[in-house]
Amino acid sequence: MTTQLTDDVYWISSCHPDEQYHMHMSEYLIQGEEGTVLVDSGSSHYREEIVAEIDRLTDGDGPDVVLLTHSTLPHTENVPAFEDEWGEIETIAATGRFPEVVGLPGAKPRQLNRPVEFAGRPITCIHPLLTDVTVSQWAFDHDSGVLFTAEAFGHYHEPGVCTQTTDELANGFDDLHIDQFYRDKIPFVDYLDEDTLGAAFETMFNILDVSYVAPIHGNPVAREDIDDYLERVMEVIENPDPVLEA
Protein backbone atom coordinates (compact mmCIF):
# COMPACT_ATOMS: atom_id res chain seq x y z
CA MET A 1 0.00 0.00 0.00
CA THR A 2 1.31 3.42 -0.89
CA THR A 3 0.40 6.75 0.68
CA GLN A 4 1.67 10.09 -0.57
CA LEU A 5 3.26 11.96 2.33
CA THR A 6 4.49 15.13 0.62
CA ASP A 7 4.75 16.35 -2.96
CA ASP A 8 7.34 13.73 -3.81
CA VAL A 9 7.75 11.41 -0.84
CA TYR A 10 5.72 8.19 -0.79
CA TRP A 11 5.14 5.85 2.14
CA ILE A 12 5.09 2.18 1.12
CA SER A 13 3.80 0.05 3.94
CA SER A 14 3.09 -3.55 4.72
CA CYS A 15 1.23 -4.51 7.87
CA HIS A 16 2.33 -7.32 10.08
CA PRO A 17 -0.53 -8.51 12.27
CA ASP A 18 -0.01 -9.66 15.84
CA GLU A 19 -2.50 -11.19 18.24
CA GLN A 20 -3.56 -7.73 19.35
CA TYR A 21 -2.14 -5.13 16.99
CA HIS A 22 -0.76 -4.42 13.57
CA MET A 23 2.84 -3.33 13.08
CA HIS A 24 4.10 -1.56 9.98
CA MET A 25 7.11 -2.65 7.97
CA SER A 26 7.63 0.47 5.86
CA GLU A 27 9.84 1.90 3.17
CA TYR A 28 9.74 5.39 1.71
CA LEU A 29 10.35 6.45 -1.88
CA ILE A 30 11.63 9.94 -2.69
CA GLN A 31 10.91 10.87 -6.30
CA GLY A 32 13.35 13.66 -6.95
CA GLU A 33 13.77 15.53 -10.21
CA GLU A 34 17.03 13.71 -10.91
CA GLY A 35 16.13 10.25 -9.67
CA THR A 36 14.58 8.14 -6.96
CA VAL A 37 15.83 7.30 -3.48
CA LEU A 38 14.33 4.36 -1.63
CA VAL A 39 14.74 4.68 2.13
CA ASP A 40 14.99 1.14 3.56
CA SER A 41 14.23 -2.10 1.82
CA GLY A 42 11.43 -3.68 3.84
CA SER A 43 11.12 -7.27 4.87
CA SER A 44 11.48 -10.32 2.65
CA HIS A 45 8.16 -11.46 4.05
CA TYR A 46 6.53 -8.83 1.82
CA ARG A 47 9.09 -8.88 -0.97
CA GLU A 48 6.72 -9.48 -3.87
CA GLU A 49 4.33 -6.69 -2.98
CA ILE A 50 7.18 -4.28 -2.24
CA VAL A 51 8.88 -4.97 -5.56
CA ALA A 52 5.58 -4.61 -7.40
CA GLU A 53 4.81 -1.29 -5.72
CA ILE A 54 8.26 0.18 -6.34
CA ASP A 55 8.13 -1.02 -9.91
CA ARG A 56 4.82 0.76 -10.37
CA LEU A 57 6.01 3.99 -8.74
CA THR A 58 9.23 4.08 -10.77
CA ASP A 59 7.71 3.06 -14.11
CA GLY A 60 9.65 -0.18 -14.06
CA ASP A 61 13.06 1.41 -13.50
CA GLY A 62 13.50 0.64 -9.81
CA PRO A 63 15.18 3.05 -7.39
CA ASP A 64 18.44 4.82 -8.25
CA VAL A 65 19.63 4.73 -4.65
CA VAL A 66 18.72 2.57 -1.65
CA LEU A 67 19.49 4.42 1.58
CA LEU A 68 19.33 2.15 4.60
CA THR A 69 18.56 3.60 8.00
CA HIS A 70 19.05 0.21 9.61
CA SER A 71 21.83 -2.08 8.41
CA THR A 72 20.63 -5.13 10.17
CA LEU A 73 18.45 -7.97 9.12
CA PRO A 74 15.60 -8.13 8.33
CA HIS A 75 15.74 -4.50 7.22
CA THR A 76 18.38 -5.14 4.56
CA GLU A 77 17.43 -8.48 3.16
CA ASN A 78 15.54 -7.25 0.10
CA VAL A 79 18.56 -5.43 -1.35
CA PRO A 80 19.84 -8.46 -3.32
CA ALA A 81 16.32 -9.09 -4.64
CA PHE A 82 16.04 -5.48 -5.80
CA GLU A 83 19.28 -5.83 -7.75
CA ASP A 84 18.01 -9.06 -9.29
CA GLU A 85 14.94 -7.15 -10.40
CA TRP A 86 16.40 -3.83 -11.58
CA GLY A 87 20.16 -4.32 -11.84
CA GLU A 88 22.91 -2.78 -9.74
CA ILE A 89 21.66 -0.12 -7.33
CA GLU A 90 23.77 2.35 -5.37
CA THR A 91 23.19 1.19 -1.78
CA ILE A 92 24.21 3.16 1.29
CA ALA A 93 24.72 1.13 4.47
CA ALA A 94 24.06 2.52 7.93
CA THR A 95 27.61 1.80 8.96
CA GLY A 96 30.76 3.83 8.53
CA ARG A 97 33.05 0.88 7.86
CA PHE A 98 32.93 -2.73 6.75
CA PRO A 99 29.45 -2.94 5.18
CA GLU A 100 30.30 -6.56 4.37
CA VAL A 101 30.23 -7.34 8.11
CA VAL A 102 26.56 -6.40 8.23
CA GLY A 103 25.80 -8.54 5.19
CA LEU A 104 26.04 -5.81 2.55
CA PRO A 105 29.27 -6.46 0.64
CA GLY A 106 28.26 -4.24 -2.30
CA ALA A 107 27.09 -1.26 -0.26
CA LYS A 108 28.88 2.02 0.38
CA PRO A 109 29.58 3.16 3.94
CA ARG A 110 27.52 6.07 5.20
CA GLN A 111 28.71 9.66 5.49
CA LEU A 112 27.32 11.40 8.52
CA ASN A 113 26.72 14.95 9.65
CA ARG A 114 26.64 16.85 6.37
CA PRO A 115 24.27 17.01 3.41
CA VAL A 116 25.07 14.43 0.76
CA GLU A 117 23.30 14.35 -2.59
CA PHE A 118 21.61 11.06 -3.43
CA ALA A 119 20.14 11.13 -6.95
CA GLY A 120 20.50 14.90 -6.75
CA ARG A 121 18.65 15.15 -3.45
CA PRO A 122 20.44 16.67 -0.41
CA ILE A 123 20.02 14.38 2.59
CA THR A 124 21.81 14.64 5.93
CA CYS A 125 22.37 11.43 7.87
CA ILE A 126 23.04 11.62 11.60
CA HIS A 127 23.59 9.32 14.53
CA PRO A 128 20.15 8.48 15.89
CA LEU A 129 19.11 9.96 19.20
CA LEU A 130 17.33 6.69 19.89
CA THR A 131 18.07 3.36 18.25
CA ASP A 132 18.12 -0.31 19.08
CA VAL A 133 21.30 -1.18 17.17
CA THR A 134 24.53 0.65 16.46
CA VAL A 135 24.33 0.14 12.69
CA SER A 136 21.53 2.63 12.18
CA GLN A 137 21.19 6.23 11.14
CA TRP A 138 18.51 8.86 10.79
CA ALA A 139 18.16 10.69 7.50
CA PHE A 140 16.72 14.17 6.93
CA ASP A 141 15.51 15.01 3.44
CA HIS A 142 16.04 18.76 3.24
CA ASP A 143 13.63 19.34 0.34
CA SER A 144 10.57 17.61 1.82
CA GLY A 145 11.35 18.02 5.50
CA VAL A 146 10.80 14.31 6.12
CA LEU A 147 12.97 12.80 8.87
CA PHE A 148 13.46 9.04 8.53
CA THR A 149 14.03 7.48 11.96
CA ALA A 150 14.38 3.70 11.59
CA GLU A 151 13.05 1.96 14.76
CA ALA A 152 12.47 5.17 16.71
CA PHE A 153 9.05 6.84 16.55
CA GLY A 154 7.48 3.43 16.09
CA HIS A 155 4.14 2.38 17.47
CA TYR A 156 1.59 -0.31 16.86
CA HIS A 157 -1.82 0.41 15.40
CA GLU A 158 -5.30 -1.03 15.14
CA PRO A 159 -6.62 -2.60 11.95
CA GLY A 160 -8.31 -0.05 9.74
CA VAL A 161 -5.83 2.79 10.13
CA CYS A 162 -2.93 1.15 8.34
CA THR A 163 -2.46 3.86 5.69
CA GLN A 164 -3.23 6.90 7.81
CA THR A 165 -0.71 9.42 9.03
CA THR A 166 -1.08 10.45 12.66
CA ASP A 167 -2.94 13.66 11.81
CA GLU A 168 -5.58 11.51 10.12
CA LEU A 169 -6.17 9.23 13.11
CA ALA A 170 -9.66 10.05 14.35
CA ASN A 171 -8.79 9.40 17.99
CA GLY A 172 -5.15 10.46 17.90
CA PHE A 173 -2.45 8.28 19.39
CA ASP A 174 -3.32 5.31 21.49
CA ASP A 175 -0.88 5.53 24.40
CA LEU A 176 -0.81 1.76 24.76
CA HIS A 177 0.39 1.35 21.18
CA ILE A 178 3.44 3.51 21.90
CA ASP A 179 3.99 2.05 25.34
CA GLN A 180 3.83 -1.54 24.12
CA PHE A 181 6.09 -0.86 21.13
CA TYR A 182 8.85 0.67 23.24
CA ARG A 183 8.70 -2.11 25.78
CA ASP A 184 8.93 -4.69 23.00
CA LYS A 185 11.54 -3.05 20.79
CA ILE A 186 13.61 -0.72 22.95
CA PRO A 187 14.67 -3.00 25.81
CA PHE A 188 16.86 -0.37 27.48
CA VAL A 189 13.99 2.08 27.88
CA ASP A 190 14.19 1.97 31.69
CA TYR A 191 17.86 2.96 31.60
CA LEU A 192 17.20 6.24 29.84
CA ASP A 193 17.10 9.66 31.46
CA GLU A 194 14.04 11.44 30.14
CA ASP A 195 15.44 14.91 30.83
CA THR A 196 18.59 14.61 28.74
CA LEU A 197 16.96 12.63 25.96
CA GLY A 198 13.96 14.96 25.93
CA ALA A 199 16.23 17.99 25.71
CA ALA A 200 18.10 16.46 22.77
CA PHE A 201 14.84 15.85 20.93
CA GLU A 202 13.68 19.40 21.65
CA THR A 203 16.94 20.81 20.33
CA MET A 204 16.76 18.76 17.16
CA PHE A 205 13.19 19.69 16.37
CA ASN A 206 13.90 23.35 17.07
CA ILE A 207 16.61 23.25 14.42
CA LEU A 208 14.95 21.08 11.79
CA ASP A 209 11.75 22.07 10.07
CA VAL A 210 10.27 18.58 10.00
CA SER A 211 7.10 17.91 8.01
CA TYR A 212 6.81 14.24 8.95
CA VAL A 213 8.77 11.83 11.08
CA ALA A 214 8.86 8.61 9.08
CA PRO A 215 9.52 5.44 11.08
CA ILE A 216 9.83 1.88 9.83
CA HIS A 217 7.31 0.54 12.33
CA GLY A 218 4.55 3.09 12.67
CA ASN A 219 2.20 5.56 11.04
CA PRO A 220 4.24 8.61 9.97
CA VAL A 221 4.06 11.29 12.64
CA ALA A 222 2.87 14.65 11.32
CA ARG A 223 4.58 17.87 12.42
CA GLU A 224 1.73 18.85 14.73
CA ASP A 225 1.80 15.48 16.51
CA ILE A 226 5.53 15.26 17.21
CA ASP A 227 5.33 16.91 20.64
CA ASP A 228 2.47 14.66 21.73
CA TYR A 229 4.33 11.58 20.58
CA LEU A 230 7.52 12.55 22.40
CA GLU A 231 5.59 13.40 25.54
CA ARG A 232 4.20 9.87 25.55
CA VAL A 233 7.65 8.34 24.99
CA MET A 234 9.05 10.35 27.88
CA GLU A 235 6.25 9.04 30.08
CA VAL A 236 7.20 5.50 29.10
CA ILE A 237 10.79 6.23 30.08
CA GLU A 238 9.83 7.94 33.32
CA ASN A 239 7.35 5.31 34.41
CA PRO A 240 9.08 2.08 35.40
CA ASP A 241 5.73 0.30 35.67
CA PRO A 242 4.28 -0.41 32.29
CA VAL A 243 1.03 1.43 31.75
CA LEU A 244 -0.30 -1.57 29.92
CA GLU A 245 -0.13 -3.60 33.12
CA ALA A 246 -1.81 -0.93 35.22
Next chain:
Amino acid sequence: MAQEVAPPEHRRLSDGIYWTQECLPLGTLSELERFDLEQWVEPDEEVHGCQNAYLFSDEQNLLFDTLTQPNSDHVVDLIDELLDGEELDYLVISHPEANHAGNTFTILEAYPDATLLVPGEAAGYGRGHSAEHELYHIADETPEDVEQVPNEIQYVEPGESIDLGTHTVEFEAPPFPDHSFTLWMSERTTNTLFTVDWLGFLHQSANCVSFASELDRDVATEQVFRFHALAFPWMRFADLDEIERAVDDVRETFDPDVIAPAHGMVMTEELDAYLDLFLEAAEALSREGEQANMESKLEYILRPPEVEQ
Protein backbone atom coordinates in the same frame (compact mmCIF):
# COMPACT_ATOMS: atom_id res chain seq x y z
CA MET B 1 44.45 2.15 3.01
CA ALA B 2 42.34 -0.85 2.07
CA GLN B 3 40.81 -2.37 5.16
CA GLU B 4 39.66 -5.95 5.28
CA VAL B 5 38.27 -8.13 8.00
CA ALA B 6 41.14 -10.36 9.14
CA PRO B 7 40.86 -14.16 9.03
CA PRO B 8 39.96 -15.60 12.43
CA GLU B 9 42.54 -16.45 15.06
CA HIS B 10 41.83 -18.71 17.98
CA ARG B 11 43.13 -19.92 21.31
CA ARG B 12 42.11 -22.27 24.08
CA LEU B 13 40.19 -20.50 26.82
CA SER B 14 40.07 -23.47 29.18
CA ASP B 15 39.63 -27.23 28.82
CA GLY B 16 37.11 -27.71 26.03
CA ILE B 17 36.38 -24.02 25.40
CA TYR B 18 37.91 -22.17 22.45
CA TRP B 19 37.87 -18.48 21.73
CA THR B 20 37.83 -17.48 18.05
CA GLN B 21 38.37 -13.88 17.05
CA GLU B 22 38.31 -11.92 13.80
CA CYS B 23 39.70 -8.39 13.85
CA LEU B 24 38.53 -5.29 12.02
CA PRO B 25 41.42 -2.89 11.40
CA LEU B 26 40.15 0.62 12.09
CA GLY B 27 43.29 2.48 11.02
CA THR B 28 46.10 4.34 12.72
CA LEU B 29 46.10 7.38 14.93
CA SER B 30 46.58 9.70 11.96
CA GLU B 31 43.57 8.20 10.20
CA LEU B 32 41.45 8.44 13.31
CA GLU B 33 42.20 12.01 14.13
CA ARG B 34 38.76 12.57 15.62
CA PHE B 35 39.57 10.01 18.26
CA ASP B 36 41.58 10.95 21.31
CA LEU B 37 43.81 7.91 21.35
CA GLU B 38 47.12 9.11 22.72
CA GLN B 39 46.50 7.41 26.04
CA TRP B 40 46.64 3.91 24.66
CA VAL B 41 47.89 3.70 21.08
CA GLU B 42 51.12 4.73 19.38
CA PRO B 43 50.93 6.98 16.29
CA ASP B 44 51.91 4.20 13.87
CA GLU B 45 49.91 1.48 15.59
CA GLU B 46 46.62 0.17 14.24
CA VAL B 47 43.44 0.15 16.27
CA HIS B 48 41.27 -2.95 16.00
CA GLY B 49 37.68 -3.76 16.71
CA CYS B 50 36.83 -7.46 16.85
CA GLN B 51 34.16 -10.09 16.66
CA ASN B 52 34.38 -13.16 18.91
CA ALA B 53 32.70 -16.55 18.79
CA TYR B 54 33.13 -19.29 21.38
CA LEU B 55 33.25 -23.03 20.74
CA PHE B 56 32.62 -25.78 23.31
CA SER B 57 34.22 -29.14 22.56
CA ASP B 58 32.58 -31.63 24.91
CA GLU B 59 30.40 -34.73 24.76
CA GLN B 60 28.13 -32.43 22.81
CA ASN B 61 29.64 -29.51 20.92
CA LEU B 62 28.26 -25.98 20.86
CA LEU B 63 29.20 -22.78 19.01
CA PHE B 64 28.09 -19.40 20.40
CA ASP B 65 27.77 -16.90 17.48
CA THR B 66 29.23 -17.28 14.01
CA LEU B 67 31.82 -14.59 13.16
CA THR B 68 30.95 -12.61 10.01
CA GLN B 69 30.33 -13.29 6.36
CA PRO B 70 33.74 -12.09 5.10
CA ASN B 71 35.08 -15.15 6.95
CA SER B 72 32.47 -17.58 5.68
CA ASP B 73 35.23 -19.47 3.81
CA HIS B 74 37.20 -19.94 7.05
CA VAL B 75 34.65 -20.53 9.73
CA VAL B 76 33.70 -24.14 8.96
CA ASP B 77 37.35 -25.14 8.50
CA LEU B 78 38.10 -23.60 11.89
CA ILE B 79 35.26 -25.45 13.61
CA ASP B 80 36.34 -28.71 11.94
CA GLU B 81 39.91 -28.19 13.10
CA LEU B 82 38.98 -27.40 16.70
CA LEU B 83 36.44 -30.23 16.94
CA ASP B 84 38.92 -32.60 15.32
CA GLY B 85 36.33 -33.74 12.82
CA GLU B 86 33.49 -34.23 15.30
CA GLU B 87 30.04 -32.91 14.54
CA LEU B 88 28.65 -29.64 15.84
CA ASP B 89 25.54 -30.32 17.94
CA TYR B 90 24.34 -26.79 18.72
CA LEU B 91 24.71 -23.41 17.08
CA VAL B 92 23.57 -20.61 19.39
CA ILE B 93 22.84 -17.12 18.07
CA SER B 94 23.07 -14.43 20.73
CA HIS B 95 20.97 -12.05 18.63
CA PRO B 96 20.00 -11.75 14.98
CA GLU B 97 22.50 -9.13 13.85
CA ALA B 98 24.66 -9.99 10.86
CA ASN B 99 27.93 -9.46 12.75
CA HIS B 100 26.88 -12.18 15.20
CA ALA B 101 24.78 -14.41 12.98
CA GLY B 102 26.04 -13.79 9.45
CA ASN B 103 27.42 -17.30 8.89
CA THR B 104 24.44 -19.12 10.34
CA PHE B 105 23.34 -20.85 7.19
CA THR B 106 26.90 -21.60 6.07
CA ILE B 107 27.43 -23.45 9.35
CA LEU B 108 24.04 -25.18 9.31
CA GLU B 109 24.72 -26.41 5.79
CA ALA B 110 28.03 -27.90 6.93
CA TYR B 111 26.43 -29.49 10.01
CA PRO B 112 22.91 -30.59 8.98
CA ASP B 113 22.38 -32.40 12.30
CA ALA B 114 23.18 -29.32 14.39
CA THR B 115 20.30 -27.68 16.23
CA LEU B 116 19.99 -23.91 15.83
CA LEU B 117 19.12 -22.16 19.11
CA VAL B 118 17.87 -18.60 18.85
CA PRO B 119 16.44 -16.17 21.42
CA GLY B 120 12.71 -16.64 21.62
CA GLU B 121 11.80 -13.74 23.83
CA ALA B 122 12.64 -10.10 23.47
CA ALA B 123 14.79 -8.62 26.19
CA GLY B 124 12.21 -5.94 26.89
CA TYR B 125 8.92 -6.37 28.65
CA GLY B 126 6.99 -7.91 25.81
CA ARG B 127 7.56 -10.98 23.76
CA GLY B 128 8.42 -8.86 20.77
CA HIS B 129 6.53 -8.64 17.59
CA SER B 130 6.99 -11.01 14.68
CA ALA B 131 9.85 -12.73 16.47
CA GLU B 132 9.65 -15.86 14.45
CA HIS B 133 9.73 -14.05 11.18
CA GLU B 134 12.70 -11.88 12.09
CA LEU B 135 14.81 -14.58 13.64
CA TYR B 136 14.66 -16.91 10.72
CA HIS B 137 16.22 -14.31 8.45
CA ILE B 138 19.73 -13.90 9.75
CA ALA B 139 21.98 -13.98 6.75
CA ASP B 140 21.89 -12.46 3.31
CA GLU B 141 22.27 -15.98 1.94
CA THR B 142 19.11 -17.07 3.73
CA PRO B 143 17.58 -19.89 1.68
CA GLU B 144 14.49 -18.89 -0.23
CA ASP B 145 12.46 -21.36 1.76
CA VAL B 146 13.84 -21.69 5.26
CA GLU B 147 11.35 -24.48 5.90
CA GLN B 148 13.58 -26.63 3.73
CA VAL B 149 16.60 -26.18 6.00
CA PRO B 150 17.05 -29.65 7.53
CA ASN B 151 18.33 -28.39 10.85
CA GLU B 152 16.07 -28.29 13.86
CA ILE B 153 15.45 -24.71 15.01
CA GLN B 154 14.51 -24.06 18.64
CA TYR B 155 13.74 -20.89 20.55
CA VAL B 156 15.43 -20.58 23.91
CA GLU B 157 14.52 -18.44 26.89
CA PRO B 158 16.46 -17.08 29.87
CA GLY B 159 16.86 -19.82 32.45
CA GLU B 160 17.05 -22.69 30.00
CA SER B 161 20.23 -24.75 30.16
CA ILE B 162 22.02 -27.40 28.12
CA ASP B 163 24.21 -30.11 29.62
CA LEU B 164 27.09 -30.62 27.20
CA GLY B 165 28.86 -33.21 29.34
CA THR B 166 31.60 -31.50 31.33
CA HIS B 167 30.11 -28.08 30.73
CA THR B 168 26.60 -26.76 31.27
CA VAL B 169 25.54 -23.57 29.56
CA GLU B 170 22.58 -21.47 30.63
CA PHE B 171 20.89 -18.65 28.79
CA GLU B 172 20.57 -15.38 30.64
CA ALA B 173 18.50 -12.22 30.33
CA PRO B 174 21.03 -9.45 29.67
CA PRO B 175 21.28 -6.75 32.35
CA PHE B 176 22.62 -4.51 29.55
CA PRO B 177 20.31 -5.04 26.59
CA ASP B 178 20.77 -3.54 23.17
CA HIS B 179 18.93 -5.44 20.50
CA SER B 180 15.55 -6.59 21.74
CA PHE B 181 16.39 -10.26 21.14
CA THR B 182 19.80 -10.46 22.80
CA LEU B 183 20.55 -13.38 25.12
CA TRP B 184 23.65 -13.69 27.27
CA MET B 185 25.00 -17.10 28.18
CA SER B 186 26.83 -18.45 31.22
CA GLU B 187 28.82 -21.64 31.76
CA ARG B 188 28.65 -23.20 35.22
CA THR B 189 31.83 -25.29 35.45
CA THR B 190 34.15 -22.40 34.60
CA ASN B 191 31.79 -19.66 35.88
CA THR B 192 32.17 -17.83 32.60
CA LEU B 193 29.74 -15.10 31.58
CA PHE B 194 29.34 -14.42 27.86
CA THR B 195 28.22 -10.80 27.74
CA VAL B 196 27.74 -10.44 23.97
CA ASP B 197 27.92 -6.72 23.05
CA TRP B 198 28.53 -5.48 26.59
CA LEU B 199 32.00 -4.92 28.09
CA GLY B 200 33.87 -5.01 24.80
CA PHE B 201 36.70 -2.62 24.02
CA LEU B 202 38.93 -1.63 21.11
CA HIS B 203 42.47 -2.98 21.15
CA GLN B 204 45.88 -2.42 19.63
CA SER B 205 47.01 -4.55 16.67
CA ALA B 206 49.72 -6.13 18.84
CA ASN B 207 47.14 -7.49 21.25
CA CYS B 208 44.73 -9.62 19.22
CA VAL B 209 43.21 -12.69 20.89
CA SER B 210 44.99 -11.95 24.20
CA PHE B 211 43.49 -12.21 27.64
CA ALA B 212 43.00 -8.77 29.14
CA SER B 213 45.55 -9.68 31.80
CA GLU B 214 48.14 -10.42 29.08
CA LEU B 215 47.89 -7.10 27.24
CA ASP B 216 51.13 -5.19 26.90
CA ARG B 217 49.55 -2.14 28.56
CA ASP B 218 46.62 -1.39 30.82
CA VAL B 219 43.17 -1.01 29.30
CA ALA B 220 42.31 2.71 29.19
CA THR B 221 38.87 4.15 29.86
CA GLU B 222 39.06 5.56 26.33
CA GLN B 223 39.06 2.05 24.82
CA VAL B 224 35.96 1.06 26.74
CA PHE B 225 34.28 4.42 26.15
CA ARG B 226 34.79 4.35 22.37
CA PHE B 227 33.44 0.85 22.06
CA HIS B 228 30.31 1.50 24.09
CA ALA B 229 29.71 4.78 22.26
CA LEU B 230 29.46 2.65 19.12
CA ALA B 231 27.63 -0.38 20.47
CA PHE B 232 25.37 1.24 23.07
CA PRO B 233 24.58 4.70 21.68
CA TRP B 234 21.66 5.00 24.11
CA MET B 235 24.14 5.30 26.98
CA ARG B 236 24.61 8.96 26.02
CA PHE B 237 21.19 9.49 27.55
CA ALA B 238 21.45 6.96 30.34
CA ASP B 239 20.41 7.39 33.95
CA LEU B 240 23.70 6.58 35.69
CA ASP B 241 21.91 5.21 38.73
CA GLU B 242 20.32 2.58 36.51
CA ILE B 243 23.70 1.76 34.97
CA GLU B 244 25.25 1.29 38.41
CA ARG B 245 22.32 -0.86 39.47
CA ALA B 246 22.84 -3.12 36.44
CA VAL B 247 26.58 -3.43 37.16
CA ASP B 248 25.74 -4.36 40.75
CA ASP B 249 23.38 -6.96 39.32
CA VAL B 250 26.25 -8.44 37.30
CA ARG B 251 28.50 -8.51 40.38
CA GLU B 252 25.89 -10.02 42.70
CA THR B 253 23.79 -12.24 40.46
CA PHE B 254 26.48 -13.65 38.23
CA ASP B 255 29.71 -12.97 40.13
CA PRO B 256 31.68 -14.46 37.23
CA ASP B 257 35.28 -15.69 37.26
CA VAL B 258 35.62 -15.08 33.53
CA ILE B 259 33.91 -12.51 31.30
CA ALA B 260 33.92 -13.32 27.60
CA PRO B 261 32.51 -10.50 25.45
CA ALA B 262 31.74 -10.58 21.73
CA HIS B 263 33.81 -7.49 20.90
CA GLY B 264 36.75 -7.36 23.28
CA MET B 265 39.32 -9.37 25.14
CA VAL B 266 38.44 -12.16 27.55
CA MET B 267 38.81 -11.02 31.14
CA THR B 268 40.07 -13.63 33.60
CA GLU B 269 41.52 -11.58 36.48
CA GLU B 270 40.51 -8.54 38.52
CA LEU B 271 37.07 -8.43 36.97
CA ASP B 272 35.89 -5.75 39.38
CA ALA B 273 38.47 -3.40 37.91
CA TYR B 274 36.99 -3.82 34.44
CA LEU B 275 33.48 -3.24 35.77
CA ASP B 276 34.75 -0.05 37.41
CA LEU B 277 36.37 0.93 34.13
CA PHE B 278 33.05 0.47 32.39
CA LEU B 279 31.34 2.73 34.95
CA GLU B 280 33.93 5.44 34.25
CA ALA B 281 33.30 5.05 30.54
CA ALA B 282 29.52 5.19 31.02
CA GLU B 283 29.85 8.39 33.03
CA ALA B 284 31.97 9.96 30.29
CA LEU B 285 29.48 8.78 27.69
CA SER B 286 26.56 10.32 29.58
CA ARG B 287 28.37 13.68 29.49
CA GLU B 288 28.13 13.54 25.69
CA GLY B 289 24.36 13.54 25.98
CA GLU B 290 24.18 16.59 28.24
CA GLN B 291 22.06 19.39 26.90
CA ALA B 292 24.80 21.94 26.25
CA ASN B 293 26.90 19.41 24.35
CA MET B 294 23.97 18.12 22.29
CA GLU B 295 22.84 21.67 21.47
CA SER B 296 26.20 22.70 20.07
CA LYS B 297 26.65 19.40 18.27
CA LEU B 298 23.22 19.34 16.64
CA GLU B 299 23.42 23.03 15.71
CA TYR B 300 26.76 22.41 14.01
CA ILE B 301 25.53 19.33 12.15
CA LEU B 302 22.00 20.25 11.22
CA ARG B 303 22.23 23.94 10.39
CA PRO B 304 25.14 24.06 7.97
CA PRO B 305 25.38 27.35 6.07
CA GLU B 306 25.08 25.76 2.63
CA VAL B 307 21.63 24.28 3.26
CA GLU B 308 18.71 26.66 3.34
CA GLN B 309 15.97 25.64 5.77
